[in-house]
Amino acid sequence: MTAVGFWKDRSWVSEWLRFFLADWQENKMDFMNTFRLALRALARNKMRSALTMLGIVIGVGAVIAVVSIGQGAQYIVQQGIQAMGTNAVFIAAGSNRAGGVRQGYGGVKTLTVDDMNAILAEIPLIKQAAPALTSRQQVVYGNQNWSTQITGTAPNYFDIRTWPVQAGSVFSDQEVDLAANVCVIGTTVARILFGSENPIGQTMRIGNLPFRVDGVLESKGQNVTGQDQDDVIFAPYTTVQRKISGITWLQFIAASAVSQEASVAAVAPITSLLRERHRIRAGTDDDFMIRTQADIADLQNQTQSTMTMLLGGIASVSLVVGGIGIMNIMLVSVTERTREIGVRMAVGATEKDVRMQFLVEAVTLSMMGGAIGIVFGLIGSMLIANLLQWPTLISGKAVLAAVIFSTLVGVVFGYYPAHKAAQLDPIEALRYE
């Protein structure tokens, strides 16, 4: 039987289907018997069987270890994004067309506190919202000075961003109403201006105005783009509007929806509400931009899972190599056992019986290899987690895929040798030395 003949004769397609769908009760040789036969045949050449399985063991083990590392990394990123508040919705002013020139974010004057109140009043999906505007200022304490970003906002901003203080407290709503000169600082600012001194209750200068430091925020570290998130100062938005920037509008609204799904669902109603309030004609661009945390999380996940799939794909190449090893050894086995095949045929084995016997043997090899590979993969990813301190996350899907894939490898690479065995002529097989 040549390889060409093998491809021309398509009966193997239906054989495969029958292999999976066969009702073993009706089959001449019951499955357990065939399986026992396969185990015994494999046990006869323990070393050879073990080495053949090794290919699959390494393949499956590598896939599981690599995927668990990838999933671990993905999990860490997701945790980071969740820490920023997965329900968050950011509305940024800007991006309207003014004589063909688009302004950057925050460059328009249309987004106001009234918009924010309208959103809170009319869109029940939004639970809370805080105004925000920023200004870059020189800040001074004692003989230290520093240039940083002042964000004017309200106290609930810290709830929306799940960002508590590590010392002191956040300014109050009354202080917002009064446009008081109070602020909360990030750890970077605290370190640079105050050094080892306790900043709480101290007075620092922002621009030309004195501000009392009420609290120091917990450190958030760098964000995904490498920006230091702790190099910030927060003050009441009223204070920043009136005393620092001298404006009446906002640059951002930081809102929080009732759930992660709601944050996505709220985008459309907020858009139509703001368009109406800003009197934007149909066909004209929005003068604001809405971003949800879910969008960002999606993007991150996508990048990560692409990486994981790429690595998993490379690892699965070794599974194919393992499959070739199985095919090789099965071909040797068929040649060695030509006489046995002849005897079986003489006493009544049909082509299908013989084919099934060798196919089950190949699949047993690959499935056992797969099982051992799973154990090795799990141990491997635990070792990586412990020794290299890399986060790993064992994925049930990867394990399931490994089982299915290794079985498939056995069927695909075991089929040709089994087919060859079934096509033997009993007379010649019996005469074979």
Next chain:
Amino acid sequence: MAEQILPAVDPDKAPGKSEPMIRLENVYKTYDLGEIQVQALRGVSLEVRAGEFVAVMGPSGSGKSTVMNILGCLDRPTKGRYFLDGVDVSGMSKDELARIRNKKLGFVFQQFNLLSRTSALENVELPTVYAGIKPEERTRRAMESLTRVGLADRAGHHPSQLSGGQQQRVAIARGLVNQPAILLADEPTGNLDSRTSIEIMEILQTLNDEQGLTIVLVTHEADIAQFTKRNLEFRDGKLKRDKLVEERLIAREVLKTLPTAEEQAAEDAQEDASQEKAATENARQAAPKA
């Protein structure tokens, strides 16, 4: 010519009413070896009735192996028809032939062809596995079959732990396990010494005489053919002679004239002992010098 050969069956022993167990009608077999064509069988017609014990004889190249392969449903005739137990099997598919081999035929080979590292019992069970018989029934039948050849006490032994004669008896038991219509034996004594050969013939004669099993045996040894009831001689792909055996040998009687296995063993042991004695004496003589 084959067509002119008269049925050699004694009409008294096998009444003509019943359909013969085997009927070959003008069978040809041509092997196409690319450049040349080899005519292995050139118009063979023959009948074998139930209960017969036939020896197929002839030199190598005479076509006796080919006729055996066709009778065994391992090969199909190029031309002509083969009726087995009244059924035309000459046009059957491979799968159908496998089923016929399983149900109607038992095989015994010169090389025994037992599966190594597999117990005698499991070897005998093999045809029942392909017959789709339930495991308990398989074991029962295999044990029964082993008992028929006198090897019930060796059921757990592997072929390597059995003598050649015992291995061939296991093979016969395997041939019998599915209660076939015909037992086909291809040079069954070819690898055995004279005494063991006759022991095998005794088993075959017993099966034929007492249980009416139809047996077709291929051999090139004339003395082995003398144990059967009818001899078919092949030459150049044709049936040359078909004769009933006169002065048939009875294996049980012949065995009585030969030294028994024990006597043989005792004789051998004596020989061994004397050799050993000589060896130790030699050693003793060599020892003082060391």
